[in-house]
Amino acid sequence: MRSIVVIDPAELWDRLPAALAGSGPALLPGGPADLAGPLGPDEDSPDDPTAVVVATSGSTGEPKGVLLSAGALRASAEATHARLGGPGRWLLATPARYIGGIQVVVRSLLAGSPPVVQDLSTGFRAEDFLAAADQLLASPGRHYTALVPTQLARLVDTPARSALAALDGIVLGGAPMGAELRTAAAGLPVVTAYGMSETASGCVYDGVPLDGVSVRLAEDLLAGSSISTAGRVALSGPVLARGYRNRPDLTAAAFVDGWFVTSDLGQWVDGRLTILGRADDMINTGGVKVPASAVERLLERHVPAACVVGLDDPEWGQIVAAVVVAADADLDALREQVRAELGAPAVPKVLRVVDALPLRGPGKIDKAAVRALLTSL
Structure with a gap:
């Protein structure tokens, strides 16, 4: 054997x-x-x-x-x-x-x-x-x-x-x-x-x-x-x-x-x-399904890196939340870009700037760590 x-x-x-x-x-x-x-x-x-x-x-x-x-x-x-x-x-x-x-x-x-x-x-x-x-x-x-x-x-x-x-x-x-x-x-x-x-x-x-x-x-x-x-x-x-x-x-x-x-x-x-x-990265906010990666791709046209996750919310079920790597990011302008291209439900209700995205394995973003970061702010 x-x-x-x-x-x-x-x-x-x-x-x-x-x-x-x-x-x-x-x-x-x-x-x-x-x-x-x-x-x-x-x-x-x-x-x-x-x-x-x-x-x-x-x-x-x-x-x-x-x-x-x-x-x-x-x-x-x-x-x-x-x-x-x-x-x-x-x-x-x-x-x-x-x-x-x-x-x-x-x-x-x-x-x-x-x-x-x-x-x-x-x-x-x-x-x-x-x-x-x-x-x-x-x-x-x-x-x-x-x-x-x-x-x-x-x-x-x-x-x-x-x-x-x-x-x-x-x-x-x-x-x-x-x-x-x-x-x-x-x-x-x-x-x-x-x-x-x-x-x-x-x-x-x-x-x-x-x-x-x-x-x-x-x-x-x-x-x-x-x-x-x-x-x-x-x-x-x-x-x-x-x-x-x-x-x-x-x-x-x-x-x-x-x-x-x-x-x-x-x-x-x-x-x-x-x-x-990922299928489990779909964010259901107020009954509308938002692909987290679609929001990420849009944000990354304007900042070096981004990560989008869903956070539990008593009113909406989930809300779209994001972190971006960009010291001089205009967060209001980023939200307007998302609204214009993906619609209001996709706009991050929580949007924060970080120095770097947490990683796991070979260059993969640690989304659990991102969620923990956003809920602790």
Whole structure:
């Protein structure tokens, strides 16, 4: 019987080949010890062994162990290379305990070239990225990296920009790319990726599913909203995870008839998938449903960063509340912009300026911390 073992993420390059072949244990890079141990009969297969278990960041509850087979990891890596223009050498600039970093290692294995690893021991620094990128670009062939938006934002106005421009692809995932960053990164080979641990990393690039991946909008959740053509995103294809470690109940609820039903709302715009936000981020204020992410995107056209949440309210049920990062923000003008484009119900009744947004995991906003911050002010 095969087992799951916790490893240091730095060991992934050396130990992943055996895990992919099924001749070694499944690997849990930097994960909690309670997810280790023997694999159950429904958690492994001799024909397609479970190779990696990813501990999710727990945005909707306690962390879960996502069971990824060798086939799912390979399918994702091969489809990514096909979309980007062929295999190449990768710069690993995100922790290899998360699926984005894990996939950089998988892609590197399939390309037959070890990744250049950025030193993250003192955090993500532009000068360290530039040193790693220079090493990467000195090798022949195509050159890629994977970043989260907060990392890219720290690089675009530094000497590292020239190295970014010399790459053949920058896969940007982990969080949405705001309008301000999109403008700042114009001309760089950025490819936005939508996906999650359950899909072995990004599976929709620039709004277009990777080869073999299908997308459907499972249900209309926005009745009563100004956005009525959206639904919960469901994904299928060879990139799907096997399920969740020791949680057959959660597996059965999320993986249905070959589809992974996400917690995200999406909409087709000009033939491309646009993610509107999480279904549980819908704010029901006075009987009107307001997508928090739609308000966030509008605010981020005028400020560097924003986060919108719903707060309980005895009169309205919920109210729209927001924090923005902008020392000189005109809060009344921001409210008028929201009113003009999204209507009065979407206008934040609570709007505060903060120095920085609280984060969890690889560049993702900690909305629970934002709610706590707003209720304490």
